[in-house]
Amino acid sequence: MKTFLLLIAVAGAAGTCRFPPQLWCSSEEIAIQCKVYQQCKESVWTVKTNAALVEFELYFESLCPDCRNFIKTQLFPTYTKVGSIMNITLVPYGNAREKQSGDRWVFTCQHGEQECIGNLLETCAIHTLKSIDRIMPFIHCMELSEYPLQSVQSCSQQLSVPLDPIMFCYNSTVGNTLEHKMAQKTEALNPPHKYVPWVVLNGVHTEKINDEAARDLLKLVCDTYTGTKPSACTATRAQLTGCAQSDL
Ligand SMILES: *[C@@H]1O[C@H](CO)[C@@H](O)[C@H](O)[C@H]1NC(C)=O
Ligand SMILES: *[C@@H]1O[C@H](CO)[C@@H](O)[C@H](O)[C@H]1NC(C)=O
DSSP, X not given: XXXXXXXXXXXXXXXXXXXXXXXXTSSHHHHHHTTOHHHHHHTHHHHTSOOOOEEEEEEEOTTOHHHHHHIIIXXXXXXXXXXXXXXXXXXXXXXXXXXXXXXXXXXXXXXXXHHHHHHHHHHHHHHHHOSHHHHHHHHHHHHTXXXXXXXXXXXXXXTTOOSHHHHHHHTSHHHHHHHHHHXXXXXXXXXXXXSSSEEEETXXXXXXXXXXXXXXXXXXXXXXXXXXXXHHHXXXXXXXXXXXXXXX
């Protein structure tokens, strides 16, 4: 407390901050003296606290127009901006049905055979690529096309992703088992899904969450995250304020 008062006194007497900028947030005293206490508190000091990632699950099917649109206009752009605060899980199955036939699962899809092919290819891509920074661009690329077997090839070229492991998975019991797991995950949803895209945020699905995700996923993710917001979140807020002001 003594040091604190002393520093304030020094600052008052000197009338200026006597430390170089790189030291301004090195202690509370210096921050106060240099009149940047609030700024340090909002940035440097809080960045260190580890907030939990926003758990984002998307239940979808490869050829549904609303799913494709959601991935294209909401999920992928949001991922590129604030992917660092998200833990994304993609479940390509949606409104499909499955039944066992011998030692394999047979799938029936809402948009026909092509959609089942797409779901399986995407499931295999997720399995093969493993990390979200490889998965997300690949699924986004595939969802831009209506022809899964062609897009898996062109996307693998475009994004320098080896095609063989994905096709091997696709043509094997590995893929069949993985798609069955996607079915089980989808069927375990509580409440059960009624449509796709179906969003689960931090373990919760509500109509409101789904609507907000479809309207402005970036805002939803930013608002949900409890840690220091990445700059892409703040940029949105500044823009919104700007709009509100110019509307007056
Ligand atoms: C992301 O979610 C998966 C699946 O729920 C979980 O296993 C994993 O631990 C999570 N990762 C992080 C970094 O939170
Ligand atoms: C995998 O399946 C595709 C599509 O059905 C087929 O064209 C291809 O020949 C198969 N590849 C292998 C290695 O079996």
